[in-house]
Amino acid sequence: MYAVEAVNLYKRFGDIVAVDHVSFAVKKGEVFGLLGPNGAGKTTTIRMLTGVLKPDDGTAKIMGIDVHEEPIKAKSLIGVVPEEANPYPDLTVRDNLTLVGMLYGLTQGDIEERIRGLLKVLDLYKARSRKARTLSKGMRQRLLIAMALISEPQVLFLDEPTSGLDVISARKIRDLIRSLAKAGVTVLLTTHNIEEAGAICDRVAIINKGHIVALGNPDELKIKTSKHMYLLALFNKPLKEEELAHYLGPYEYRVNGRKLSVICEDPGDVVERLLSYVKSSGVKMISIQTSQPSFEEVFLRLVRR
Amino acid sequence: MDNWRRTLRSIWAICWKDVKIYYAKGPIVVMGVLFPFFLWLAFQIGRGLEVKEGIAPLIAITAFFTSSAVTPIILPWETRQRTLEMLLARPITITRILIGDILASMLFGLSFSFLPVLYGLLLGIVPNNLGTLLGLLVLATLEFSTLGVLFSAMPTDVPADVVMISSAVKLPLIFVSGTFMPLNRLPEIMRCIALFSPLTYVTDLIRGLYGGGNYFPCILDISVTALYTGVFVLLTVKLHKITVIRRLQLK
Numbered sequence: 208m209y210a211v212e213a214v215n216l217y218k219r220f221g222d223i224v225a226v227d228h229v230s231f232a233v234k235k236g237e238v239f240g241l242l243g244p245n246g247a248g249k250t251t252t253i254r255m256l257t258g259v260l261k262p263d264d265g266t267a268k269i270m271g272i273d274v275h276e277e278p279i280k281a282k283s284l285i286g287v288v289p290e291e292a293n294p295y296p297d298l299t300v301r302d303n304l305t306l307v308g309m310l311y312g313l314t315q316g317d318i319e320e321r322i323r324g325l326l327k328v329l330d331l332y333k334a335r336s337r338k339a340r341t342l343s344k345g346m347r348q349r350l351l352i353a354m355a356l357i358s359e360p361q362v363l364f365l366d367e368p369t370s371g372l373d374v375i376s377a378r379k380i381r382d383l384i385r386s387l388a389k390a391g392v393t394v395l396l397t398t399h400n401i402e403e404a405g406a407i408c409d410r411v412a413i414i415n416k417g418h419i420v421a422l423g424n425p426d427e428l429k430i431k432t433s434k435h436m437y438l439l440a441l442f443n444k445p446l447k448e449e450e451l452a453h454y455l456g457p458y459e460y461r462v463n464g465r466k467l468s469v470i471c472e473d474p475g476d477v478v479e480r481l482l483s484y485v486k487s488s489g490v491k492m493i494s495i496q497t498s499q500p501s502f503e504e505v506f507l508r509l510v511r512r
Numbered sequence: 513m514d515n516w517r518r519t520l521r522s523i524w525a526i527c528w529k530d531v532k533i534y535y536a537k538g539p540i541v542v543m544g545v546l547f548p549f550f551l552w553l554a555f556q557i558g559r560g561l562e563v564k565e566g567i568a569p570l571i572a573i574t575a576f577f578t579s580s581a582v583t584p585i586i587l588p589w590e591t592r593q594r595t596l597e598m599l600l601a602r603p604i605t606i607t608r609i610l611i612g613d614i615l616a617s618m619l620f621g622l623s624f625s626f627l628p629v630l631y632g633l634l635l636g637i638v639p640n641n642l643g644t645l646l647g648l649l650v651l652a653t654l655e656f657s658t659l660g661v662l663f664s665a666m667p668t669d670v671p672a673d674v675v676m677i678s679s680a681v682k683l684p685l686i687f688v689s690g691t692f693m694p695l696n697r698l699p700e701i702m703r704c705i706a707l708f709s710p711l712t713y714v715t716d717l718i719r720g721l722y723g724g725g726n727y728f729p730c731i732l733d734i735s736v737t738a739l740y741t742g743v744f745v746l747l748t749v750k751l752h753k754i755t756v757i758r759r760l761q762l763k
């Protein structure tokens with residue numbers, strides 16, 4: 208049994224198809240990332256999986272329970288940090304946590320005990336009596352995570368958990384996610400930050416325009432396209448594009464002033480062609496290097512398709 | 513814990529949050545409590561009525577205003593503050609959230625409606641059936657609280673929009689529902705309009721209970737109030753289920 212299962216999820220808003228038959232499955236204890244640009248359909252997917260939105264088609268399952276047939280049962284197993292959500296600004300840190308505990312039907316005793324633990328782990332103990340409106344953005348995000356954890360969920364959903372945070376706060380949250388995973392919690396997060404996905408996810412689904420365009424662990428995704436190399440060359444003068452096109456015709460390349468990058472499988476052939484170009488145009492080549500594509504480049508290539 | 517206990521507790525959580533956040537706000541209390549009181553006072557003094565005649569309308573408009581003061585703004589406010597989705601992702605449904613909101617509003621409305629009842633009792637103005645009065649007040653605050661929630665079904669994140677619309681409906685209702693002027697003294701045309709106002713039947717029954725003479729039979733007052741309540745509840749749940757999706761998109 209999978210912790211989370213998306214089968215053929217489909218959702219449209221008017222003419223916009225936000226999520227177009229998306230399927231994937233997250234194993235227990237895995238950190239799974241949904242990576243994609245803005246408007247890709249990440250939030251809509253999360254909302255369908257967490258029972259906030261009803262899919263037009265397809266099914267969402269948490270621990271084998273259909274989220275839309277048994278919403279209360281499925282939702283009791285999960286913790287959610289929605290995108291750009293806020294705790295209640297007029298309630299204290301403690302009251303925000305109590306509220307969520309009550310929503311899960313926990314007893315007052317359980318709530319008190321768990322709050323004590325969470326305040327320590329999330330470094331909010333000193334702020335426990337402050338109103339949420341007075342918290343910094345990093346603290347507010349940690350409070351939201353604490354609120355998602357108070358029910359001791361088996362699966363944690365985080366929609367863009369680090370977006371808009373400073374580097375240190377973001378780091379704290381990433382560390383926390385890894386340690387939760389170590390403790391056996393399944394994590395499904397979304398991000399548009401490739402490095403983040405590469406650093407903390409066991410597996411990543413790349414989503415664009417409502418479609419999953421690639422799925423695998425971050426290293427695998429790099430390997431899949433690695434027969435492509437990147438060749439980068441620097442010249443002493445800006446390049447003339449028409450003339451260059453004559454030599455590099457069949458290749459995918461980008462010119463940026465004196466810089467040239469070419470995607471190729473056989474760098475030797477590109478170098479020969481560039482040398483002919485240098486001879487005929489009189490520019491000088493200052494440096495040349497090849498590299499494996501970074502995760503970011505993989506992402507951009509997949510998304511552009 | 514049993515399932516139904518969990519359910520009750522989650523509804524109670526919504527109610528608890530509402531009381532802590534919304535019912536502690538000054539301007540809301542002023543608009544919902546002081547405003548109807550002074551409106552009543554103006555009429556009372558203006559027409560030189562005795563307290564005995566005025567107690568029934570005072571109870572009716574207090575129940576009406578206090579119960580519908582806060583409920584219209586809760587959902588727009590939560591949309592604006594981005595706290596709504598945080599609730600929707602928990603083991604609770606939109607229907608249960610609405611029940612919690614209505615419950616908080618009823619507690620608020622009931623506690624303020626008891627004040628004029630107590631005031632009357634202190635002066636020796638006793639309704640001829642206290643039990644019926646209390647039962648009616650529970651039903652009426654449910655009806656008016658739900659009406660308030662119904663207004664908030666418009667998918668906006670600007671609380672002032674809903675306040676404006678709800679005031680535009682609520683204020684005229686006071687004047688056409690036989691509150692300050694008993695139905696039998698209203699002009700014919702007003703009396704026809706009064707037939708459609710939910711406040712009419714509540715006021716009529718309270719006036720009857722205080723010996724001021726019913727216009728309609730008791731049983732009709734109660735049935736129509738119950739009917740309106742049922743319609744409001746169904747409509748509220750139905751509309752909110754539709755508009756809550758649009759709320760999620762408001763930024």
Ligand SMILES: Nc1ncnc2c1ncn2[C@@H]1O[C@H](COP(=O)(O)OP(=O)(O)O)[C@@H](O)[C@H]1O
Binds near residue numbers: 250760
């Ligand atoms: N409630 C909604 N109503 C209308 N359109 C929506 C709604 N939610 C999302 N969309 C549209 O669906 C698409 C996907 O949005 P979203 O899931 O928020 O993407 P992401 O989270 O990846 O940025 C966008 O084009 C967005 O405008």
Ligand SMILES: [Mg+2]
Binds near residue numbers: 246249250251290367
């Ligand atoms: Mg999003």
